[in-house]
């Protein structure tokens with residue numbers, strides 16, 4: 001008997017509304033509607049408590065890279081808990097799974113990155129980046145280098161530093177963010193902001209904003225630039241090929257640290273181990289989380305290049321920073337078992353050479369739909385932009401976002417989990433997706449678009 005069958009759905013919904021404050025949720029609206037109760041996951045499939053089967057097009061929340069229900073990870077966690085469920089890494093102690101994981105991560109990271117600082121989440125990891133880059137410059141005798149440059153519509157988590165580094169206006173509007181010392185430049189969002197420019201020219205133009213900002217602030221005051229190789233929560237924004245090399249060139253020119261937030265792009269999502277590999281950049285720091293454990297247990301970290309690590313290690317002085325669960329042995333054991341699966345099943349190569357190109361080809365076929373303005377995908381991360389007239393993509397639905405949520409609700413109804421960002425639909429399915437499941441995903445996505453189109457016609461959107 002499933003654990004969840006012990007609790008009738010109606011009781012769960014009522015108790016949920018009474019006691020459970022959900023993340024990123026309008027609580028009043030949820031209480032009226034009642035939460036969907038997910039009870040089981042297997043591979044790319046989910047089941048809810050009413051028996052509906054859903055194709056998980058979002059890998060949980062961008063993390064279940066090896067798919068749901070892998071017994072190898074459960075077994076590794078069980079074994080580790082039996083031996084040593086928890087011990088800390090403060091006070092000159094360590095534990096085998098954390099050490100093995102650090103070694104393993106150094107082996108798959110770019111050659112110049114060989115150390116890791118562990119956290120329990122991506123948000124904590126980005127908080128660590130902020131503190132670490134300021135500490136680095138202080139140790140180097142340049143304490144004025146305090147400012148971190150990030151981008152509008154970026155997502156770097158939900159803690160004070162994470163939300164401040166992120167460029168989400170609604171988040172900044174609550175609680176007086178961003179905190180001091182963080183500024184934002186434009187994003188490389190061609191569909192939304194390219195205004196018909198050639199992709200490559202637009203990529204260079206968006207990157208030039210970084211140089212302008214550095215000169216305005218004075219390079220002697222700038223510590224680092226941070227960006228997601230592909231913006232995830234911002235709407236799967238895939239920058240033009242010219243963008244990242246130019247960002248790297250500018251960072252090097254002004255001796256500014258480059259931090260890549262690999263929380264979504266890492267661990268095979270793009271068909272390379274990291275998004276930085278995909279775009280050919282060499283960041284000084286990389287934030288990891290999500291796919292490192294496929295979400296089976298919480299774990300994140302900051303991967304640190306030799307250049308930065310040498311200063312942190314050799315210039316001495318304690319770095320007064322860390323978390324109780326930094327290097328948690330059971331979470332590390334889950335990560336090791338997850339990396340075993342990724343490597344044994346060749347999932348990174350599979351995304352590069354097999355299922356990635358296959359799903360990309362199928363996804364592109366949706367471009368002929370009467371409300372699709374653009375389809376895009378790298379590896380297994382993609383988006384559909386919904387517009388009222390694909391022949392004139394600068395026209396948008398008004399108000400923005402309403403059509404996206406209608407489509408997202410239809411997706412759930414047809415049996416596909418997609419997420420809506422503004423009026424785009426985004427997907428990032430598990431890397432284990434089969435060809436047949438990819439066909440099914442695209443069939444359900446088309447059905448979603450048809451249902452949305454019919455609904456919009458009923459509402460008179462097309463006059």
Ligand SMILES: *Cc1c(COP(=O)(O)O)cnc(C)c1O
Nearest residue numbers: 121122123155156157263264289
């Ligand atoms: C999810 C996410 C984070 C935050 O990770 P949490 O584990 O939710 O704290 C940070 N950066 C990116 C790019 C993310 O997608």
